[in-house]
Structures are given as C-alpha cells and as structure tokens.
Amino acid sequence: MLDVCFDCKRPKTGDLCRKCISELLQPNWTSGNKYIDKFIQEAQLKANNSYEIIEWIPFNRLRNIEYLAHGGFSTIYKAIWLDGYINYGVKRHRNPLNYEDHKIAKEKDVKSPLNKNEKEGIRVALKSLKNSSNISDYFLNELKNHLQCMLSSNAAAVPMFGITQDPETSNYLIVMNLMNGGNLRSNLLIIKYNPLEKYEDLADIAYALLTLHKRNLVHGDFHSGNILCSSNVASINYISDFGLSRPVNQTINSNEIYGVIPYMAPEVLRGKPYTKAADIYSFGIIMWEFTSGIPTFNDRPHDFNLSLDICKGLRPEIVKGTLPVYARLMKRCWDSDPNKRPTADELNQIIFFWYNYYPKDFGNKIIAVPSEL
Known part of the structure; x- marks a missing residue:
C-alpha cells in the first residue's frame, strides 16, 4: 500500500510528495550553466527523501555572509539562508533568528546583512571553489561525489542543500549544513x-x-x-x-x-x-x-x-x-x-x-x- 500525502492526499515516495515539493521549489530557475542545471534536475528527480533534495538557491536569499576559512582549492563562508531546507512533511525548515544574528549584520565585514524585518532562516556554510565561474571537472566532481555519499548514508557526508552563485565574482558556491563543532x-x-x-x-x-x-x-x-x-x-x-x-x-x-x-x-x-x-x-x-x-x-x-x-x-x-x-x-x-x-x-x-x-x-x-x- 502506497503512502499518501497528508496535505494533498496523493501517493508519495518515501517522505516526499512530488506535487507538494514542486510547489515549494523555485519555479523557472536556471543557474546559467547547463551542467549545473542538469545536475540539480537529475538529483531532484532521483530524490526519495527530503534530505536528498538539491536546489538552486538564489544568492539574494543569503544574509550575513562571513569569511570562515581558506584552503588550497576553496574558501569557506558562513551565512543565513532565509528560506531554509525542505523537511519532512514537505515544509520549509527555518529557525527563529536572534539578537546576535542582527548584531552581526551591523559588522563592517559582513556581506548582505540581515534586514530588521527578517526573523527566520537557517545557518549554512558556503563553499566557494576557485575559478568555478568556468565550470571545471573538479567542481562537478565535488558535487557528484558529495551527493553519492549523501545518497548512501546521510551520516557520511555533510548535508548539502544546493548551489548558488556570487554575482560579484561569478563563482559558484555549494550550500551546506553549518557544522558548529568545527573540524x-x-x-x-x-x-x-x-x-x-x-x-x-x-x-x-x-x-x-x-x-x-x-x-x-x-x-x-x-x-x-x-x-x-x-x-x-x-x-x-x-x-x-x-x-x-x-x-x-x-x-x-x-x-x-x-x-x-x-x-x-x-x-x-x-x-x-x-x-x-x-x-x-x-x-x-x-x-x-x-x-x-x-x-x-x-x-x-x-x-x-x-x-x-x-x-x-x-x-x-x-x-x-x-x-x-x-x-x-x-x-x-x-x-x-x-x-x-x-x-x-x-x-x-x-x-x-x-x-x-x-x-x-x-x-x-x-x-x-x-x-x-
């Protein structure tokens, strides 16, 4: 017997209702790159659970972008994603933002600061790969292998929510769950x-x-x-x-x-x-x-x-x-x-x-x- 969506009463796969999911995902989106579009579209079609959904995330939905660390191939930032990820029950998961979040927004090194009326979101990590404005095998390799490990076990790879693009540098960034415990x-x-x-x-x-x-x-x-x-x-x-x-x-x-x-x-x-x-x-x-x-x-x-x-x-x-x-x-x-x-x-x-x-x-x-x- 098939599971039925609580909201629309249609059959669903795993914890996903395709009809309700389609209403939550951004319509008519494009990353501007056919390879990334294909990657996201295929991931969405294959997803059986909410944690497997990868989205195109508009950069203007990110706030309080702060530098965290720099490696040989990438730069890591932390930020607030206003929309939040799709959770069980086909709803957007967001947390209340606090005084500290709005205090950080006033610091001079913070990019895209929170507005006073923005009260919800989730904290995420952004991974920007060098020169990813020109999509390389390295960047696509990172995306595909990260997703493969997520599909195998959601306890193996850091949960990945989607991909975005910095309009200033044109670099693509991977949007992931922020690991508060460090490395x-x-x-x-x-x-x-x-x-x-x-x-x-x-x-x-x-x-x-x-x-x-x-x-x-x-x-x-x-x-x-x-x-x-x-x-x-x-x-x-x-x-x-x-x-x-x-x-x-x-x-x-x-x-x-x-x-x-x-x-x-x-x-x-x-x-x-x-x-x-x-x-x-x-x-x-x-x-x-x-x-x-x-x-x-x-x-x-x-x-x-x-x-x-x-x-x-x-x-x-x-x-x-x-x-x-x-x-x-x-x-x-x-x-x-x-x-x-x-x-x-x-x-x-x-x-x-x-x-x-x-x-x-x-x-x-x-x-x-x-x-x-």
Whole structure:
C-alpha cells in the first residue's frame, strides 16, 4: 500500500510528495550553466527523501555572509539562508533568528546583512571553489561525489542543500549544513576532550569511509581537517571536501601531487595512482592523531625531505599508553605495502567489535591524551 500525502492526499515516495515539493521549489530557475542545471534536475528527480533534495538557491536569499576559512582549492563562508531546507512533511525548515544574528549584520565585514524585518532562516556554510565561474571537472566532481555519499548514508557526508552563485565574482558556491563543532583537527587539540567520545568519533569516521569505498570512490585528501563535527557534544562526524575524490579506476591526468604530506601514503608520494588503500593509510595517521591530540609531524616542515623520509618508512612514534591491539591496527593501516593494509570493511568490523565487546574504559586507555601536551 502506497503512502499518501497528508496535505494533498496523493501517493508519495518515501517522505516526499512530488506535487507538494514542486510547489515549494523555485519555479523557472536556471543557474546559467547547463551542467549545473542538469545536475540539480537529475538529483531532484532521483530524490526519495527530503534530505536528498538539491536546489538552486538564489544568492539574494543569503544574509550575513562571513569569511570562515581558506584552503588550497576553496574558501569557506558562513551565512543565513532565509528560506531554509525542505523537511519532512514537505515544509520549509527555518529557525527563529536572534539578537546576535542582527548584531552581526551591523559588522563592517559582513556581506548582505540581515534586514530588521527578517526573523527566520537557517545557518549554512558556503563553499566557494576557485575559478568555478568556468565550470571545471573538479567542481562537478565535488558535487557528484558529495551527493553519492549523501545518497548512501546521510551520516557520511555533510548535508548539502544546493548551489548558488556570487554575482560579484561569478563563482559558484555549494550550500551546506553549518557544522558548529568545527573540524576534527581543532577538536583533538582540546586537551580535556572526553577520551571515550574520541573513540566514538573514530567509529563514525570509519563508517563514513566505508560508505565512500562502497560507492567505489576514493577520497584523495583524507585528513583530520576534512572531517567536520556537527557539534562539540555528542557530535556526528562527516567527511568533507570531495573535490579530489573519484572512481577507483579513474586517475588524475597530472604530474602534480595534491594532499597533506603527513597523511599521504608512500606510494602516492612516489607518483602512483591514489587507491582505497591510500585512504586507509590516511585513516591510520588519523588513528595516531587520536592518541596524541596533535597533528602528525607538526614539528617539521611538510616538504620534500619529509616525503622522502615517509617513503623510507618514517611513521609517527607510538604514544606511550596506547594498547597493543590499537597500535597493531594502526600500524597495519600505515604499512608500506598497500596490499597489507586492512579494507574499510575490515576496519569497521574491528572497531565495531571493540565497541561492543571490550570494557567501557577501553576507549579511555587507547586514546588517552598525554598530560604533558
């Protein structure tokens, strides 16, 4: 028996009513680019649940745009989206805006400030890719792979609401849920972070990576700065930055090597194609970061000499107090031979076993942050 929409009484798919959805979506829209139009249209046609809907979001519906961070390929901003996303029950989800939101609107560095009569909206992140006014394979790759991971599991990739375009720069921006917890790297630097919560985070990350690999994708730039946390308490961890991710059988036609050197597998540093096993190597380095609370090799330049040493077998020193079973898995992940590294599926099985069958203080022991840090 088909589910029936509460409002229009017509059959619906999942939590979506196509008729009601069509009334909520902006009519006669265009991004001005046929590739982006096609991407959004196909995503809307395939959506079975509200969190799978991707929209064209007019830039003039964004307020309080503030700079957050800058990376090698992109710039991140935070903003308020006045309309809000389509939620269960086919309605727009918006939150009341507060005094602080209107106070921020008065700051000189804020673009498109809130008007006094605008009282509702949601906080979002905007990701602007360099030179995306000329649509590149890199930008489309980011969109497609991000959406694939969202379709596989809404707990793997940061929820993406849509795409917009800055009329001043003509750059396209991805509109995503704002992760209030920051990234994993910044959270691990907090000395009094609950150790057991760190362990639960590790399980989240392993699951997100498995989701990616089940889609036959590799990430290509997997490190703690690309893992975003929904909040500082009871956080869900999401993988971000899918620009370098791609199908396993597809290589980048370039002599350049992209990534953060301490997280890069030795075979990648030697110029070999990026594989799932290279993502696993990066996961092993993240495991070490959980035990130390600091980024790997942060005491030396990330240069050719470090790359050479990693290729010769240099790895982080095991932190005192790390349980042998944890250290063994970590070392397997960063083995010089990609064939000896565990798969994402095996990682999940092992961590799931630990989580369910070891004493509750197991996580406290394997990821305790040294007091001298």
